[in-house]
Amino acid sequence: MSEPSRTAGGVAAEEPVPFPFSPVxxxxxDPAYAALRERPSLLRVSVPYGHDAWLATRHEDVRAVLADPRFSRAASADHDEPRLTPLPLRTSVMGLDPPDHTRLRTVVSHAFTMRRVENLRPWVHALADRLLxxxxxxxxxxxxxxxxxxxxxxxxxxxxxxxxxxxxxxFQTWLRAHFTTTEMSADEVAAGMRALRGYLAELxxxxxxxxxxxxxxALVRACDEERRCTEEELVGLVSILLIAGHDTTAFQMSASAYVLLTHPEQADLLRSRPELASGAVEELLRYVPLIAHVSFARYATEDVLVGGTLVREGDAVLPAIPSANRDEAVFPHPDRLDFRRASNPHLGFGFGPHRCLGAALVRMQMRVVxxxxxxxxxxxxxxxPAAEVPWATGIQARTVESLPVTWGARRAGR
Structure with missing residues (x-):
């Protein structure tokens, strides 16, 4: 662990506070975030796994840590990374910095084009109709x-x-292993990760x-013919796309459906004005704290001033995206769901070089569905009753385990 960091004024940092603060x-x-956003400095925290870290809760600070090249993801490989999961999740592109990160990201962006996403739109419409x-x-x-x-x-x-x-x-159980905090043991997580990589390597x-x-x-062609990535990197890219596209998207849509059912005035607004779909989706991406607590740790590669705290070289910072998305300095009435919100610079897909690869696909599905x-x-x-809807526990995501619904006796039309 690095030496105790100090604030910009030179005052020794307080003793680390156990994190997460409560089993929300x-x-x-967590209401504790609102008080922390009033502080000019970061908070030192201890987490279930790995060493202590700084916690960033304000939108400005979280965004800065996610985008500043002086904060590294690759450095996590050299540390016992602070985390809520039993094992570090260094899946391919998520554990790299430029230029390697840029190289792999370019492979995906060339194959995972907007045209490919948009070509799926009519099929998504038909699939949604069939499932309904x-x-x-x-x-x-x-x-x-x-x-x-x-x-x-x-x-x-x-x-x-x-x-x-x-x-x-x-593979659905193998995917779940990547989200577990307490649901599975470290051995079970490791077995799930190995099984998923083996399955995808065969594919x-x-x-x-x-x-x-x-x-x-398309990814195989880019790696084999254009020599843009190794076999291990290729399997890792497919893995992260499957994890994000399957579980993360399903979690987001299920939680968003719950929000609609518990905010009937906003549901009625969207029903009567479907042209608000884009704004409604952005608001749901802000409002739903899909990441239960924090994103992956970033390590300072030199001394960096974040807010009022001097983060020393080698220190880790944990970005609390759910807190950033409820920052009253950026979002007026942040705890209110508002599909007509004029400005919505949410961080639901992250920010900076590690911004979610599948953002366009998620947006398209939600705008259709x-x-x-x-x-x-x-x-x-x-x-x-809303209080009886079962929520997933023991994983690093917020989603329902099931969403019991009903509707009128008359047959629904198209």
């Missing part, structure tokens, strides 16, 4: 998360990557001999 469940953001047809045909009540949100996100990313959706029974090899019109084939859901089932509502 659901979509509540099946749910309506079976009749209420239904589990909206597992009957609609999860299979939609899963089918979309599997189609994009070229992964057989029927293999989801194999990459199959696409090498049997190319298809999918993203894995949420207005369609409200239009198809205008009287959709929770089938249980």
């Amino acid at each position: 469940i659901g979509l509540d953001v 047809d099946e749910m309506v045909e079976q009749g209420p009540p239904a589990d909206l998360a597992n009957a609609f949100c999860v299979p939609l996100a899963g089918r979309v990313v599997c189609a994009l990557l070229g992964i057989p959706f029927e293999d989801r029974e194999k 990459v090899e199959r696409r090498r001999h049997d190319p298809r019109d999918d993203l894995v084939t 949420l207005p369609k859901l409200l239009a198809r089932l205008p009287d959709l509502r929770l089938a249980v």
